[in-house]
Amino acid sequence: MTHAFDLRVYYEDTDLAGIVYYANYLRFIERARTEWVRAQGVDQLALRAAGIVFAVRRIEADYLAPARFDDLLQVRTAPIATTAARIVLAQDVWRGDSHLFASRVTLVAIGPGGRAVRLPPMTASAAP
Amino acid sequence: MTHAFDLRVYYEDTDLAGIVYYANYLRFIERARTEWVRAQGVDQLALRAAGIVFAVRRIEADYLAPARFDDLLQVRTAPIATTAARIVLAQDVWRGDSHLFASRVTLVAIGPGGRAVRLPPMTASAAP
Amino acid sequence: MTHAFDLRVYYEDTDLAGIVYYANYLRFIERARTEWVRAQGVDQLALRAAGIVFAVRRIEADYLAPARFDDLLQVRTAPIATTAARIVLAQDVWRGDSHLFASRVTLVAIGPGGRAVRLPPMTASAAP
Amino acid sequence: MTHAFDLRVYYEDTDLAGIVYYANYLRFIERARTEWVRAQGVDQLALRAAGIVFAVRRIEADYLAPARFDDLLQVRTAPIATTAARIVLAQDVWRGDSHLFASRVTLVAIGPGGRAVRLPPMTASAAP
Numbered sequence: 001m002t003h004a005f006d007l008r009v010y011y012e013d014t015d016l017a018g019i020v021y022y023a024n025y026l027r028f029i030e031r032a033r034t035e036w037v038r039a040q041g042v043d044q045l046a047l048r049a050a051g052i053v054f055a056v057r058r059i060e061a062d063y064l065a066p067a068r069f070d071d072l073l074q075v076r077t078a079p080i081a082t083t084a085a086r087i088v089l090a091q092d093v094w095r096g097d098s099h100l101f102a103s104r105v106t107l108v109a110i111g112p113g114g115r116a117v118r119l120p121p122m123t124a125s126a127a128p
Numbered sequence: 129m130t131h132a133f134d135l136r137v138y139y140e141d142t143d144l145a146g147i148v149y150y151a152n153y154l155r156f157i158e159r160a161r162t163e164w165v166r167a168q169g170v171d172q173l174a175l176r177a178a179g180i181v182f183a184v185r186r187i188e189a190d191y192l193a194p195a196r197f198d199d200l201l202q203v204r205t206a207p208i209a210t211t212a213a214r215i216v217l218a219q220d221v222w223r224g225d226s227h228l229f230a231s232r233v234t235l236v237a238i239g240p241g242g243r244a245v246r247l248p249p250m251t252a253s254a255a256p
Numbered sequence: 257m258t259h260a261f262d263l264r265v266y267y268e269d270t271d272l273a274g275i276v277y278y279a280n281y282l283r284f285i286e287r288a289r290t291e292w293v294r295a296q297g298v299d300q301l302a303l304r305a306a307g308i309v310f311a312v313r314r315i316e317a318d319y320l321a322p323a324r325f326d327d328l329l330q331v332r333t334a335p336i337a338t339t340a341a342r343i344v345l346a347q348d349v350w351r352g353d354s355h356l357f358a359s360r361v362t363l364v365a366i367g368p369g370g371r372a373v374r375l376p377p378m379t380a381s382a383a384p
Numbered sequence: 385m386t387h388a389f390d391l392r393v394y395y396e397d398t399d400l401a402g403i404v405y406y407a408n409y410l411r412f413i414e415r416a417r418t419e420w421v422r423a424q425g426v427d428q429l430a431l432r433a434a435g436i437v438f439a440v441r442r443i444e445a446d447y448l449a450p451a452r453f454d455d456l457l458q459v460r461t462a463p464i465a466t467t468a469a470r471i472v473l474a475q476d477v478w479r480g481d482s483h484l485f486a487s488r489v490t491l492v493a494i495g496p497g498g499r500a501v502r503l504p505p506m507t508a509s510a511a512p
Contacts, residue, residue: 012405015395015396015400016398
């Protein structure tokens with residue numbers, strides 16, 4: 001199931017080319033991942049207290065069309081592959097009917113020793 | 129030929145996990161691209177005056193190991209494929225002998241009408 | 257009258273001290289100013305088309321208590337002094353009953369020649 | 385004595401107005417403070433291991449003229465007042481002979497309990 005997260009483009013997000021700076025799409029989709037994790041019932045702060053954090057291992061991203069100041073964007077997040085150790089999310093940014101940004105993000109869970117641990121069960125159960 | 133760009137990790141680059149926030153590697157490699165373009169003899173400000181800007185079309189990135197506050201990092205940039213319309217760069221981040229981040233970045237040149245134009249010849253000639 | 261703008265703290269906003277990085281409060285209050293300007297009926301994109309932009313001339317800010325990951329914050333914006341040429345806003349950040357950040361921001365309007373121009377009348381009329 | 389720190393303006397620093405985004409001057413002067421602290425012989429990482437971090441309590445900043453893409457800037461940092469508990473720095477940004485940004489930054493040291501502690505003696509001895 002696809003999770004939707006809306007956001008507004010502000011001055012901070014743009015660069016002198018008049019469009020959203022390319023690294024900022026990664027900020028946008030990370031906000032959406034945080035809300036997606038919350039929607040799965042996972043408490044990131046409780047995980048952190050247990051020494052577990054999510055980490056991005058890989059990202060593939062296509063910049064299809066630029067977003068601009070004051071645009072209302074929607075980040076759509078959906079798990080596309082899940083194992084005990086990692087999850088791959090599709091995260092796309094849309095402005096109305098325009099598909100601006102497409103990405104595949106591979107996440108792992110890192111435990112207290114800095115090594116990959118099993119993903120929280122609630123996250124795994126969120127996979128299709 | 130590989131271009132080297134050194135940088136220091138500051139507070140602004142880190143997040144609460146105590147490591148460099150994942151989007152900030154894209155800021156680091158963009159700084160390195162700017163210096164790489166300059167090293168090719170291309171004047172980005174002159175290009176801009178002519179209505180031409182570089183745009184990232186695609187990025188693939190692997191996060192191999194985290195960078196931390198106060199680290200001295202080196203971004204290594206090398207063209208790996210060039211056509212009239214696009215160039216693919218390998219951009220890697222190292223801390224001493226540790227390979228922290230590996231990416232492939234596809235660039236195009238955008239002209240006054242917002243459409244892709246031929247890359248500046250100097251950039252093309254910089255390819256291997 | 258005070259304008260309220262709510263926001264969530266994400267990973268991107270924090271630093272290795274585990275709190276919101278000090279420069280990011282300026283991003284937060286700029287988002288709130290954009291919404292405050294919109295609420296006055298001023299169309300920033302139309303102004304930009306006319307070559308007019310708002311610029312910050314001065315800021316005084318006190319950091320009273322830190323904000324943290326996942327906090328829900330509210331930025332409260334109120335004009336406290338207005339002339340034809342400049343406006344001073346009080347912009348404060350709260351988390352529930354906790355006052356985290358207090359600022360005074362002086363804005364001017366910059367015209368096509370890069371010089372200060374009269375503020376848009378709608379903004380002036382929004383002053384108390 | 386004034387400490388000088390040079391930096392280049394990159395795409396990430398600009399916004400759609402074609403100039404450096406106002407919050408980013410705080411990033412610039414924080415980089416300079418880190419290098420200023422290092423120049424005093426203070427090891428921020430050792431302090432952190434002891435649970436002590438520097439925190440900004442107040443900032444006053446005047447935006448005098450805009451910086452632009454590709455500018456070479458210099459941040460000049462000098463202590464102007466020091467007590468056991470706090471230090472006030474003057475931090476200014478210059479582009480050649482042009483004074484672009486002037487600030488006064490009040491710093492305190494925060495100990496393990498989250499309360500202000502005495503500043504490291506090396507920092508205090510760095511004051512005029």
